[in-house]
Amino acid sequence: MVQKYQHLLPAAPLMLAGVDTLRHGAHGLELVLAIFEIATSALLLASVIREIRAARRPVDPHASHHPHGVDWFHLFAAGVLFAEAAERWHLTHHWPRPVLLTAAVTLALGVFHGRIDAGIRNRRALRLSDEELYFSTRPWARFRAQWADVTAIDLDPRSATIRTRQGRIGRLDLADLENAAAVRAALTDARNRLVRSTSTAE
Numbered sequence: 001m002v003q004k005y006q007h008l009l010p011a012a013p014l015m016l017a018g019v020d021t022l023r024h025g026a027h028g029l030e031l032v033l034a035i036f037e038i039a040t041s042a043l044l045l046a047s048v049i050r051e052i053r054a055a056r057r058p059v060d061p062h063a064s065h066h067p068h069g070v071d072w073f074h075l076f077a078a079g080v081l082f083a084e085a086a087e088r089w090h091l092t093h094h095w096p097r098p099v100l101l102t103a104a105v106t107l108a109l110g111v112f113h114g115r116i117d118a119g120i121r122n123r124r125a126l127r128l129s130d131e132e133l134y135f136s137t138r139p140w141a142r143f144r145a146q147w148a149d150v151t152a153i154d155l156d157p158r159s160a161t162i163r164t165r166q167g168r169i170g171r172l173d174l175a176d177l178e179n180a181a182a183v184r185a186a187l188t189d190a191r192n193r194l195v196r197s198t199s200t201a202e
Helices: 002-008 011-023 028-056 072-092 097-111 113-123 180-201
Strands: 132-138 141-146 150-155 159-164 169-173
Touching (some): 028 072, 141 159
Antiparallel strands (some): 132 141
């Protein structure tokens, strides 16, 4: 969140610059640029106020979290950065490449926010199928095991531990999950099925 709010640093000065330009009777490209500066800065500030209000609302633990299509904060932040780059070009006739690159990356984050969020959620998902168990809590730490290879599922108040015949151990930090209760219930059911299948085999 703090990293996102860093985009506010150029917003206020940019808005003031746009207002000052309008006061001096801007025309043509200068007028368009001033309006663009004020509009993008105002939209970014409004989105920040909206996020702060949303963060203060009580969180419903039963509410489902679906990724949004776009992240308007990043889109407006990209607009502010493009406006800043245009302002510098207007004053110096040189495009500030670092600002343009940052603006392009910020724009991409805003446009593809839904896909990025969905990809992260998919990688971190717990999947229990008829054939296997799979989960991942970090990008490069994944655990996958066939049910025939699982020997134990141990649950404690904070975590779940899965052991296989090959000696592999997978640990899932339940305290770090938003839907810990649902994950615990699914693993408890899987553990009960595992115990029943083991008893039947014996």
